[in-house]
Amino acid sequence: MKNFRKNVHLVFYRAIVINEAAYGRTFGVGDNITREQLIVMLYNYASKFKKINCSFSPYALDKFSDKNSVSSxxxxxxxxxxxxxxxxxxxTNSGTKLDPLGNTTRAECAQMIKNFVKKFGK
Known part of the structure; x- marks a missing residue:
C-alpha cells in the first residue's frame, strides 16, 4: 500500500507539472477540480512525459447522454x-453520464489514478 500511495502522489504531481508547462493552466491549492480537468492532467502526463501512445476510439463518448458537455x-x-x-x-435516471464539469470527489480521483497506474504504471 505504501508503494501505491507513493506512485499515486508521483503520478498526480507530474501530471500537474506537465499540465502547467504544456498549457499554462494552473490549479490553485484550494480549488476544486472537475472530472475532465483531472483526466486532461493524466492524459498530458501520459502523452508528454511518459510518451505513451494515447490512441483512443473517436466514438468512446457516444454511450454517454452528456457527451456534448465535454469541453473542447x-x-x-x-x-x-x-x-x-x-x-x-x-x-442516472436520464442515462449514463460522464459528468465532465462536475467536481471530482476524493473517491473518484483515487479511482481514476488507480485505474491509470494499473493500466500504465507510474
Missing part, C-alpha cells in the same frame, strides 16, 4: 480515458 480542450483526453477504462460514467 478535454475532448481527446476524455475519449482516451474512456477507451482505456480510466473513467466511467455515473448511472
Amino acid at each position: 480542450y478535454a475532448q481527446d483526453a476524455m475519449e482516451w480515458a474512456v477507451t482505456n477504462d480510466i473513467i466511467s460514467g455515473k448511472a
Whole structure:
C-alpha cells in the first residue's frame, strides 16, 4: 500500500507539472477540480512525459447522454480515458453520464489514478 500511495502522489504531481508547462493552466491549492480537468492532467502526463501512445476510439463518448458537455480542450483526453477504462460514467435516471464539469470527489480521483497506474504504471 505504501508503494501505491507513493506512485499515486508521483503520478498526480507530474501530471500537474506537465499540465502547467504544456498549457499554462494552473490549479490553485484550494480549488476544486472537475472530472475532465483531472483526466486532461493524466492524459498530458501520459502523452508528454511518459510518451505513451494515447490512441483512443473517436466514438468512446457516444454511450454517454452528456457527451456534448465535454469541453473542447478535454475532448481527446476524455475519449482516451474512456477507451482505456480510466473513467466511467455515473448511472442516472436520464442515462449514463460522464459528468465532465462536475467536481471530482476524493473517491473518484483515487479511482481514476488507480485505474491509470494499473493500466500504465507510474
